[in-house]
Amino acid sequence: MFEKKKREVMDKLKEAISENRVDKDILDTLNLINSRKEYYTTSSCAGRIALIWMPDLGDKKRAEFLGKWHGKITYEDMIECLEFRDHGVVFLISQSPIIHVASYDLKSAVKIRNLAYSCGFKNTGIKSINKNIIVEILSTERIDVPLGEKELLVDEEYLRFLIKYANRALERSRKKLKKLNEKLRSF
């Protein structure tokens, strides 16, 4: 059952990789995890910086990306994408890498959870154990900044400062990803 499902998911992953739909910065980690018979990855993101328009606080379903970057950004990158509407709010966010790992049994789930935790992914936990046992590997670096409703409410100096922080948050979490890769190699 687990092996069959893994084969299906791995076929889809190969397809996604060939179509450039998987972050390059997380490929090593995915390969290292998927090389072990007791795990397979179901979804992932290498961490990102994004500009998001939301019709209302927390309404993620109807949110729209104005810009999305998987690496460091400049002030100019951001300004190019920044736009306001007559309602809703625009957020700048910086998110940690996230990896969902299906595990063969609870023992292996706990093992990879502890490994990721020891690399600084302090928000790692078992997200579900209903049909599949899914471990969510997640770190704590995060910036969620509302920039304004109908118009931008901060100035260039602040935006540059914010981008510096967003970039540093991304950098910090990428270092954790490298550490995780090292540990996975000798797992």
Add this chain to the structure above:
Amino acid sequence: MFEKKKREVMDKLKEAISENRVDKDILDTLNLINSRKEYYTTSSCAGRIALIWMPDLGDKKRAEFLGKWHGKITYEDMIECLEFRDHGVVFLISQSPIIHVASYDLKSAVKIRNLAYSCGFKNTGIKSINKNIIVEILSTERIDVPLGEKELLVDEEYLRFLIKYANRALERSRKKLKKLNEKLRSF
């Protein structure tokens, strides 16, 4: 073993309540959970808004609270506590309620995890299953805004806007807490 540990933790909780160290807004939830023999709560927060000085991004160990509120705040509340230092950065954060629940076995852990998830606590998961099985009940409302390093980099208009959002985030997550209480009553 579980029952003995629960008695110890409950004695400490009673002491904390009598010393006013537990958020009033989460007491109903704690009592509802603790009234069931298969669970006990180990730590909790009803959600809060806080001003935090951090020596460096993500350095939570050496961070210091400049202000901490478990209810809605005003612009004046915040300004009173806002101060900058010659290094480090000041953040305004708004955090979801959080409850850690020790569970008797995996079946009961999954049960309360699913209940909390269905009330909108979408970041709920099993945090550890080593010595104890701990479910972390957590929602997604969150604001993490760096306000400046040596000085404030935003103006009053933006701060008022930010506080409005922080208050709304708190309000939203408190509604989820009420929904959780209702469901726990008929659990």
